[in-house]
Amino acid sequence: MNTALEVKDLRYRYREGKEALQGVSFSVEKGECVGLIGPNGAGKSTLLLHLNGILPDPLPRESSIFVNGVPVLPDSVHSVRRSVGLLFQNPDDQLFCPTVYEDVAFGPAQFRFPEEEVRSVALTSLATVGLEGFEDRSPHHLSRGEKQRVCLAGILACKPGILVLDEPTSELDPRGKRNLVTLLRTLPTTKIIASHDLELIVELCPRVIVLDGGMIVADGETRAILSDEALMLEHGLEKPHILRHLHPH
Ligand code: ADP
Numbered sequence: 722m723n724t725a726l727e728v729k730d731l732r733y734r735y736r737e738g739k740e741a742l743q744g745v746s747f748s749v750e751k752g753e754c755v756g757l758i759g760p761n762g763a764g765k766s767t768l769l770l771h772l773n774g775i776l777p778d779p780l781p782r783e784s785s786i787f788v789n790g791v792p793v794l795p796d797s798v799h800s801v802r803r804s805v806g807l808l809f810q811n812p813d814d815q816l817f818c819p820t821v822y823e824d825v826a827f828g829p830a831q832f833r834f835p836e837e838e839v840r841s842v843a844l845t846s847l848a849t850v851g852l853e854g855f856e857d858r859s860p861h862h863l864s865r866g867e868k869q870r871v872c873l874a875g876i877l878a879c880k881p882g883i884l885v886l887d888e889p890t891s892e893l894d895p896r897g898k899r900n901l902v903t904l905l906r907t908l909p910t911t912k913i914i915a916s917h918d919l920e921l922i923v924e925l926c927p928r929v930i931v932l933d934g935g936m937i938v939a940d941g942e943t944r945a946i947l948s949d950e951a952l953m954l955e956h957g958l959e960k961p962h963i964l965r966h967l968h969p970h
Pocket of ligand 1: 736737741763764765
């Protein structure tokens with residue numbers, strides 16, 4: 722079984738109002754790295770929050786999500802969260818412990834890794850994101866880029882098979898971004914990356930999904946889709962500079 726994620730006819734309406742997802746279907750094979758792009762309000766974050774069962778309302782009858790073949794339902798959420806590591810768009814939504822170490826160790830401790838392993842995996846993950854020596858700092862007194870990296874360390878520490886990243890470079894400086902690209906390249910996990918940073922998407926994701934108005938408007942080869950200027954403009958996007966010489970077929 723090689724499918725990591727399968728989303729079928731996903732619809733979601735926030736209580737206050739409009740339908741944020743209007744029948745989204747796609748699947749992702751194990752090991753794929755898929756970009757998710759679209760204008761503000763397209764439904765990207767709403768979609769990503771569904772992938773590990775964060776949004777609590779029951780799905781409409783016609784909608785379903787499978788993670789490694791397991792349907793995401795209230796009683797499978799615990800195992801789904803082990804498989805899917807979700808980096809929130811806003812690091813402040815993810816950090817809640819008094820120290821960086823506790824934040825990074827929280828996930829593996831919850832998943833009942835043995836105590837020694839929790840410690841070693843937390844320290845290794847901090848080193849992986851370039852934050853050795855930050856263990857005793859308060860997450861609330863860090864820069865936003867450092868906070869974002871602490872969140873990522875906390876996710877890596879849980880060793881998820883599927884990484885879901887919502888705007889992972891929004892707070893990073895160029896060096897932080899370069900390090901993240903290198904790190905993500907070396908990770909063999911399945912990845913879904915939502916970003917407005919189209920150069921990042923071109924660099925990391927051979928496939929891209931374009932979402933607009935809660936619907937998938939394109940799904941395919943990144944370079945072909947991102948170099949289609951008419952399509953990009955129609956959906957509030959722009960052909961990235963690094964593809965300026967490429968013309969769609
Ligand atoms: P994106 O991540 O692509 O910018 P979102 O998933 O955040 O899009 O938003 C999709 C739509 O759902 C938007 O119209 C947004 O205003 C609405 N929305 C997002 N979060 C909430 C919320 N908590 N309550 C009500 N509406 C929301």
